[in-house]
Amino acid sequence: MRAWARELAIGARLARSGGRGSLTRVALTAVGVALGVALLLVAASVPRMIDGRDARDAARADAASKEARQRAGDRTLLVADANWEFRDRDLRGRLLRAEGAQAPIPPGLDRLPRPGELFVSPALATLLRSKEGALLRERLPHPIAGTIGDEGLAGPAELAFYLGSDALADAGARRIDRFGADVEPEGLDPVLQALAVVVLTALLVPVAVFIAAAVRFGGEARDRRLAALRLLGADMRMTRRIAAGEALVAALLGLLLGGLLFLLVRGLARDVTLWDLSVFPADVTPSVPLAAAVALGVPAAAVLVTLVALRGVTVEPLGLVRRAAPRRRRLWWRLALPAAGALLLLPLVGAGDAASGSGGEAQLAAGVVLVLVGIAALLPWLVEAVVRRLGGGGVAWQLATRRLQLDSGASARVVSGIAVAVAGAIALQTTFSGVEGDYVTGREASGDAVADVWLADDGGGRLGGGAERLAAALRESAGVRGALAVEQLEASHGTASEIVRVADCATLQAVVPVGRCADGDAFLLDGMTSLRPGARVRLGDAVAWTVPRDARVVDFPGTEPAQGAVRSIPDPVLATPGALAGVAVPPRTLLASVTLDETTPDAIEHVRNAVARLDPTADVFTMGDRSYRRQYATLRRALFAGAVAVLALIGASMLVGGLEQLRERRRPLAVLAAFGTPQSAIARSILWQTAIPVALGLALSVLAGAGLGAALLRMVGAPVSLDLGSIAGLTAAGAAVVLLVTAASLPALRRTMRPEGLRTE
Amino acid sequence: MSASEPLLAAQGLRKAFGQSTALDGASIAVAAGEVVAVMGPSGSGKSTLLHCLAGIVRPDEGRVSYRGRDLTACDDAALSALRRGEFGFVFQFGQLVPELSCVENVALPLRLDGASRRDAERRARTWLERLEVGELAAKTPGQISGGQGQRVAIARALATEPCVLFADEPTGALDSLNGEHVMRLLREAAHDSGAAVVLVTHEPRVAAWSDREVVVRDGRTRTTAPVAS
Ligand SMILES: Nc1ncnc2c1ncn2[C@@H]1O[C@H](COP(=O)(O)OP(=O)(O)OP(=O)(O)O)[C@@H](O)[C@H]1O
Ligand SMILES: [Mg+2]
Numbered sequence: 001m002r003a004w005a006r007e008l009a010i011g012a013r014l015a016r017s018g019g020r021g022s023l024t025r026v027a028l029t030a031v032g033v034a035l036g037v038a039l040l041l042v043a044a045s046v047p048r049m050i051d052g053r054d055a056r057d058a059a060r061a062d063a064a065s066k067e068a069r070q071r072a073g074d075r076t077l078l079v080a081d082a083n084w085e086f087r088d089r090d091l092r093g094r095l096l097r098a099e100g101a102q103a104p105i106p107p108g109l110d111r112l113p114r115p116g117e118l119f120v121s122p123a124l125a126t127l128l129r130s131k132e133g134a135l136l137r138e139r140l141p142h143p144i145a146g147t148i149g150d151e152g153l154a155g156p157a158e159l160a161f162y163l164g165s166d167a168l169a170d171a172g173a174r175r176i177d178r179f180g181a182d183v184e185p186e187g188l189d190p191v192l193q194a195l196a197v198v199v200l201t202a203l204l205v206p207v208a209v210f211i212a213a214a215v216r217f218g219g220e221a222r223d224r225r226l227a228a229l230r231l232l233g234a235d236m237r238m239t240r241r242i243a244a245g246e247a248l249v250a251a252l253l254g255l256l257l258g259g260l261l262f263l264l265v266r267g268l269a270r271d272v273t274l275w276d277l278s279v280f281p282a283d284v285t286p287s288v289p290l291a292a293a294v295a296l297g298v299p300a301a302a303v304l305v306t307l308v309a310l311r312g313v314t315v316e317p318l319g320l321v322r323r324a325a326p327r328r329r330r331l332w333w334r335l336a337l338p339a340a341g342a343l344l345l346l347p348l349v350g351a352g353d354a355a356s357g358s359g360g361e362a363q364l365a366a367g368v369v370l371v372l373v374g375i376a377a378l379l380p381w382l383v384e385a386v387v388r389r390l391g392g393g394g395v396a397w398q399l400a401t402r403r404l405q406l407d408s409g410a411s412a413r414v415v416s417g418i419a420v421a422v423a424g425a426i427a428l429q430t431t432f433s434g435v436e437g438d439y440v441t442g443r444e445a446s447g448d449a450v451a452d453v454w455l456a457d458d459g460g461g462r463l464g465g466g467a468e469r470l471a472a473a474l475r476e477s478a479g480v481r482g483a484l485a486v487e488q489l490e491a492s493h494g495t496a497s498e499i500v501r502v503a504d505c506a507t508l509q510a511v512v513p514v515g516r517c518a519d520g521d522a523f524l525l526d527g528m529t530s531l532r533p534g535a536r537v538r539l540g541d542a543v544a545w546t547v548p549r550d551a552r553v554v555d556f557p558g559t560e561p562a563q564g565a566v567r568s569i570p571d572p573v574l575a576t577p578g579a580l581a582g583v584a585v586p587p588r589t590l591l592a593s594v595t596l597d598e599t600t601p602d603a604i605e606h607v608r609n610a611v612a613r614l615d616p617t618a619d620v621f622t623m624g625d626r627s628y629r630r631q632y633a634t635l636r637r638a639l640f641a642g643a644v645a646v647l648a649l650i651g652a653s654m655l656v657g658g659l660e661q662l663r664e665r666r667r668p669l670a671v672l673a674a675f676g677t678p679q680s681a682i683a684r685s686i687l688w689q690t691a692i693p694v695a696l697g698l699a700l701s702v703l704a705g706a707g708l709g710a711a712l713l714r715m716v717g718a719p720v721s722l723d724l725g726s727i728a729g730l731t732a733a734g735a736a737v738v739l740l741v742t743a744a745s746l747p748a749l750r751r752t753m754r755p756e757g758l759r760t761e
Numbered sequence: 762m763s764a765s766e767p768l769l770a771a772q773g774l775r776k777a778f779g780q781s782t783a784l785d786g787a788s789i790a791v792a793a794g795e796v797v798a799v800m801g802p803s804g805s806g807k808s809t810l811l812h813c814l815a816g817i818v819r820p821d822e823g824r825v826s827y828r829g830r831d832l833t834a835c836d837d838a839a840l841s842a843l844r845r846g847e848f849g850f851v852f853q854f855g856q857l858v859p860e861l862s863c864v865e866n867v868a869l870p871l872r873l874d875g876a877s878r879r880d881a882e883r884r885a886r887t888w889l890e891r892l893e894v895g896e897l898a899a900k901t902p903g904q905i906s907g908g909q910g911q912r913v914a915i916a917r918a919l920a921t922e923p924c925v926l927f928a929d930e931p932t933g934a935l936d937s938l939n940g941e942h943v944m945r946l947l948r949e950a951a952h953d954s955g956a957a958v959v960l961v962t963h964e965p966r967v968a969a970w971s972d973r974e975v976v977v978r979d980g981r982t983r984t985t986a987p988v989a990s
Contacts, residue, residue, distance in 0.1 A: 395872050402860040406901075667855040674817055674852075675870050676845030758812070758852065758929075 010242050025222065026250045028656055032214025033254025035649060036207050037298055038261040043204060044290035045283070052283035053154050059107050060152055061181035062094065064174040074100030077112070078173040082163070082616040084608060086136045091124070092160040095616060097168035104178045106162060108152015113164030117145040121153050121160040123278075135605050139612045150280055156270045157278030163616070171587060172456050172617060201369045201424060205376060206417035206646040208301075213414050213653045214254070215247050215302045216309055222246065240310050244303045251302030255295060334381050338374030338704070341367045349714045364715070368427075368708065375423050375704050376416035382700060383412035383693050390692075396681050400688035403661070411689070414653050415697035418737070421646040422730050423701035423708065429640075429726035430709025449596040450564040451604055453485075453611050455618035457588050463487065464577035466590050467503055470614060474594050477610040479603025484510055484566045485592035491537040491545070491573065498529055500539070501571035502588075508574050511567050514554050520578030522551040529572035540586030548579055564593025640726075644733060651737040654690060658745045662752050673753040682749060687742045698734045702727055766829065768793040768957055769925055774813050774823035776806075776980075783809040784820065785980035791925070796948065796958040798971035806980040807961045808929055814959060815848055815927050816840040827925075845873055849918030849926045849956070851947070853933040856914050857902035864889060864898040867917040874921060888916040892946050908939040915947050922954050929961045937966065944970045 062079045070076060082093030098112050105112055113119050118140060120128065125147060127133040128140065140161065148160055226239045266284040286294070344367030383404070390401040404411065453474070457466045467485040474483035486503040501508075505517035514523050524531060524547070531537070533551040538544060556570055596603040604622060611618045662669070669682065706727070710720045767790035776784040783806045791797050791814075799807050812818035813825060816832045817840075825832040827847075832840065849870075850856075857866045867885035872878060889895045892912040897905050905913070911931055918926055931947065932940035948970050951958050962968055976983045 392878070395869065398865065398878075399858070399860070402865070406860045665859065667852075668858045671850060671852055671856040672858070672869075674815065674844065674850045675873070676841040676843070676848070677870075677873055678841060681873065758808070758817070 009245060026246070026253065029214050029247070029250035030253035030257055032653060032656070033211055033251050033298060033302070034257035034261050035652075036211040036214065037255055037258025037294060038265060039207050039645075039649075040204070040294045040298075041258065041262040041286050041291065042265065042284065043200065043207075044286035044294060047287050047290075048285045049279045049283045052280065056107070056151060057154055059180050062106070062174065062176050062179055063181060064176055070175045070177065072099045072170075072175065073177075075102040075104070075177045076100060076175050077103040077177070078168045078170070078175055080165075080168055080173040080617045082161075082612075083619075084139070084612070085620070086127075086133075086139075086159070086605065086608075087602075089159055092154075092158065093616070094162050095165040095168055095173070096162055097165050097173070099175075104176065106152055106179050108149035109146070109162060113145055113162055115164045115166035116142055117164045118142040119146045119148055119162040120144055121148045121158055123157045124159045124161055127159065135602060135609065138609045139616075155278035156280055201365075201372050201420075205372055205420040206650060209376060209413065209417035209420070210646075210649050210653055211298060211301065212305045213417070213657070215251065215305045240307055243310055244306045247302045247306040248299055251299040255298055258298075331381055334374070334377040336374075337377050338371045341370030341372075341374055343367075344370065345708075345711050349711050371704060371708055372420050372424055375419050375700060379416045379419050379697055379700060380409055380412035383415070383696050384409075386696055387692065394681075394684075396684035397688055399682070399685035400692065403685075403689055404692060411654065411657065411693045412697075414650055414657065415693040417650045417653075418647060418694065418734060419697035419701040421643045421650075422698060422734065423705035425640065425643040425730055426702060426705025426723070426727055427708035427712060429730075430706060430721075430723045431712040433721075433723040433726070449598050449604070449622065451594045451596060451607055452565040452621045453590070453592040453594065453607070453618060454621075455590045455611070455615045457487070457590050461585070462577075463580055463583075463585050463588075464502060464504065466588070467507075467592070470590050470592050470611075471507075473610045473614060474592055474607060477603075478606040479597045479600025480607060481595040481597050483592055483594045484564070485590060486566055486571075488571060488589045488591055489539050489586055491531075491539055493531070493535060493537045496530065498531060498537075498573055499571040500573040500575055502575050502577055502580065505576060508576070511570055512554060512556055512574065514552070514574065517576070518578075519576045520548075520581070522548045522573070522575040522579040524551055524553045525556045525570060525572045525574070526553050528556065528570075531573060539580075539583065540588075543584050543586045545580060545583050547573070551579075564595070566591060566593035640729075643730060647733050647737050651741050654737075655741045655744050658686060658690070658741060659748050662745065662748050666752050667758075669749075669752045670754070670758045674758065679749060679753055682753065683742065683746060686745055686749065687738065690738045690741050694734055694738050698731055702731070767791055768795075769814060769825075769827050769959075771810075771814055771820075771825045772823055774810065774820045774825070776809055776813060776818065776820045782980055784813065784823075786823075787977060787980060787982040788823075789814070789975055789982055791957050791959060793924070794952070794955050794957055795973065796951065796960060796971040798968035798974045799959060799961045799977060800963060800965075800968050800974055801977035802963065805977045807963075807977050809980075810977060810982075811927050811929055811959055811961050815850070815925075816843060845870065846921070847924045849921060849923035851911070851914050851918045851926065851928040851931045853930040854907065854910070857910060857917075859902050862899050862901055863894070863905065863913045866902070866913060867920050870917060870921050885916070885920055888920045889913065891950055892916045908935050908943060911935060911943050912946060915943070915950065919950050919954060919956065923956055926951055926956045926958045927961075928958060930963075931960070932962070932964070932967055940964075940967060 064070070076099045078097040078099060080095040082091075082095055084091040084093055094106070096106075096112055097115070103112060109119055120140075125144065128137050128144075140163075142163060148162065150156070153160060222243060226243060266281050269279050269281045269284050344363050348364055348367070387401060387404045390404075393401070453470070455470070464487065467487045471483050471485035474480055474485070484503075484507055486501050486507060489500045489502065491498050491500045505514075505519065505521070508514055508523070509517060512523070512525070514521075524533070531547055533547055533553075534549045535547045536544065537547065594607055596607070600606075604620075608620050611620055672682070673679075706722055709723070713720045770788075770790040772788045774784045774787045776782075785806075787806065787810050789797070789799075789810065799810060801807050809818065813820045813823075816825070816827075816835065819833060823833075827843070832843075835843070844850075857863070858869070861869065864882055864885045867888055868876075868878070868881035871881035871884060876884070886895065886898055889898055892915055894905075894909055894912045894916070897909055897913065902910055902913070911934075915928075915931070918928075926947075928947065932943050935943060944967055947958070958971075960967070960971055968974055
């Protein structure tokens with residue numbers, strides 16, 4: 001034990017005093033480890049980021065209490081939602097009206113807004129001031145009285161506002177006496193949760209691979225130095241521990257640097273918005289057990305990797321370093337991993353729904369992890385097996401293949417990282433696009449964009465007037481081809497209730513061919529209602545109405561999908577305003593469907609503005625379930641960004657490895673230059689040397705990723721189709737990495753091939 | 762080219778690296794098929810002279826002509842092509858590409874010159890045999906000795922049948938017995954293929970294998986009488 005410690009210490013000292021070359025290597029390794037550690041720490045902060053967001057979201061919850069309806073009092077507040085969209089972003093808006101002096105104040109505000117006063121989030125304030133936000137400014141023309149503090153926001157980039165209102169009334173609002181909810185916020189959908197496990201694996205395995213590669217940066221030169229130690233009488237075991245000590249120093253340094261880098265990233269968090277996701281720096285805090293795992297795991301892994309790597313190397317006293325008789329990589333255990341993963345996944349494919357059993361998710365996660373890790377294990381074998389059979393070709397090809405044959409391990413290990421990331425990415429992209437496909441079809445069926453508008457009307461005014469006003473406002477809005485608006489009343493009879501649609505004849509006829517129609521007429525859709533002419537019903541809470549005795553039963557020819565709710569969901573009872581003459585006007589809902597001219601920019605924003613002018617709490621929907629789709633889209637983009645980041649990381653380590661190789665071959669390269677070898681030939685050999693393993697890695701990962709994606713799709717019960725776009729995209733990214741790595745090594749190559757390289761060292 | 766005109770000639774070469782002057786008016790002439798030894802103490806500018814003659818380094822002043830062509834006026838591509846086609850090189854050590862086998866190393870310049878792989882390797886093998894290292898063809902440089910490596914390097918330099926072979930301390934890393942052997946092989950092989958040799962060395966025993974000696978001192982050349990052999 002004492003000897004151990006001593007030898008580790010010698011290694012540590014060597015790392016410090018080994019001259020400039022040694023310092024460079026330690027620095028390289030430290031920087032590599034630091035990058036990996038910073039990424040790990042960010043990943044370790046994810047739980048806290050989600051928790052912080054959820055906690056703040058719960059603290060500002062303003063759902064009405066479930067108990068008996070509250071009475072207006074000194075401590076009550078009326079709240080109505082004004083959740084809008086602007087371009088592709090969500091706005092969380094609330095209209096507030098205090099009913100007493102003790103009304104609760106939402107988190108992040110120091111007082112309640114007075115009527116007409118606006119409190120906005122900093123991001124919304126910025127947007128409103130900007131040119132881009134001019135259109136939104138029309139929707140929020142109120143004076144800004146203050147900003148919402150961090151504790152009242154989900155994230156720094158959230159667009160949110162509180163608007164004081166004196167028009168808010170009992171009917172269209174919730175009455176609350178406090179903010180905050182005890183209810184558990186609903187987490188990710190279980191299928192999404194399982195997918196998130198895949199995302200994390202796909203991103204973290206490459207980081208681990210990268211750290212392992214970084215620990216071996218400069219390995220050859222270190223071996224040479226170790227040979228010198230052997231000459232001084234160190235035995236094989238001692239040299240190994242000395243090497244481990246050196247790696248430990250670099251890893252600890254990397255840990256430190258990584259921590260600093262993480263703090264730096266954390267400080268920048270406020271300014272970085274990945275699409276709709278943004279986090280407060282304070283939320284980017286790793287959970288203690290995970291941070292401890294990183295702090296202990298990384299140095300331990302560094303030592304372990306060094307020891308394992310040295311197993312295949314014989315360091316001889318005479319400075320000669322020869323690979324111990326190269327052991328063929330064994331196939332069986334490398335195949336066992338993905339095979340076990342496939343075995344775990346297969347039964348789930350039959351099951352149809354992965355989310356059903358609670359054990360199912362764990363099994364899914366384990367299967368996916370095994371398959372992905374299996375790729376990392378399989379790839380070095382594959383590269384070795386393929387490279388051994390490569391021959392022929394030009395000088396550049398020969399140099400590249402020979403170099404790979406001499407030691408394919410280094411590049412294969414690094415490429416394993418790419419392969420895992422790409423396989424995971426393709427699997428998920430395939431799954432996402434398969435699931436997403438369901439939403440998109442409806443929209444594509446009609447060439448036009450359609451939006452539906454819903455707003456509650458408190459019942460004031462004349463029946464039919466609300467729809468007319470709404471339709472007129474919509475038609476005036478820029479980029480609107482047409483708008484149909486109707487009013488809906490709820491009619492109950494006994495325990496059943498049905499919707500009565502009120503609109504003028506022209507509007508009714510545009511939806512259902514009712515034939516001859518005059519004000520005062522009413523119609524019943526055949527087969528869709530149990531009401532008969534002359535039936536007595538209650539409208540709303542109390543108003544009595546008799547279905548006119550001359551109401552005609554008409555056929556509804558069938559729905560045309562994607563034409564908007566007014567057309568596609570016809571209500572079973574249709575009435576012209578005259579048919580309800582003499583009835584006290586009950587509360588009703590206005591429904592309108594708008595056809596947009598998609599060539600007009602921001603047509604939908606103009607519609608939203610027009611609607612918000614009538615009623616800020618109105619809902620405007622475009623086709624498709626956006627919020628659900630967006631969850632997928634966010635994961636998808638996060639994944640693509642992660643995959644690209646991993647590719648860049650792997651590219652960096654390939655570059656470092658390549659540069660080291662160039663340094664090692666300085667003399668032979670300079671001599672080749674003297675012989676008149678064109679630089680382009682050597683450059684091409686570097687290209688091939690990078691491209692061959694990457695191509696193999698991509699091929700393997702496309703296969704595995706597509707298979708995994710297909711299996712995941714089968715589990716969700718969606719039709720299996722390959723997402724060729726993402727396969728092409730990631731393949732292109734892989735090719736770009738190869739080109740970039742080659743291009744980045746060219747300056748070093750040019751330097752190496754100068755005559756100075758001929759001078760003795 | 763007239764008989765009197767030398768194959769390779771340099772006049773008044775000057776070359777400085779920053780503060781230190783490597784060549785200070787050196788001149789030399791090499792006739793076809795001739796072996797010229799360039800001698801002198803360490804740091805006197807021998808290697809720099811060789812590099813200038815071979816078009817690897819451009820002199821600050823002076824002129825290098827090969828077959829009447831001014832090398833100092835050629836661009837890099839032309840110089841590379843010239844070196845590929847007409848010159849060969851042997852250095853002190855570490856010049857073989859470690860991942861290629863010996864025969865592939867020797868075949869490399871031939872392939873760069875456009876020969877097919879099979880043809881290049883066949884010719885490479887005969888050169889390895891002439892230098893008595895035919896049995897090493899399939900080994901990599903890491904698996905052979907220093908003297909064997911020098912012989913492979915000479916085979917590689919001569920494989921393209923160059924008109925001039927530049928050798929910078931080719932035996933510098935070998936013991937004297939091995940050095941003698943390598944010099945004999947080099948001399949014979951160069952003679953057989955009619956190549957002129959510019960041989961940089963500071964060892965008289967090595968210089969004894971030359972036809973003529975040129976001494977460099979402080980960047981200036983002094984020619985001595987042909988060696989009687
Ligand atoms: N690339 C260079 N950069 C800086 N100085 C150089 C360079 N090449 C040569 N020199 C300098 O020029 C002088 C001559 O160097 P050169 O290598 O030609 O000597 P040499 O006679 O070959 O010596 P040796 O017998 O030790 O090989 C030396 O002082 C050397 O330091
Ligand atoms: Mg020299």
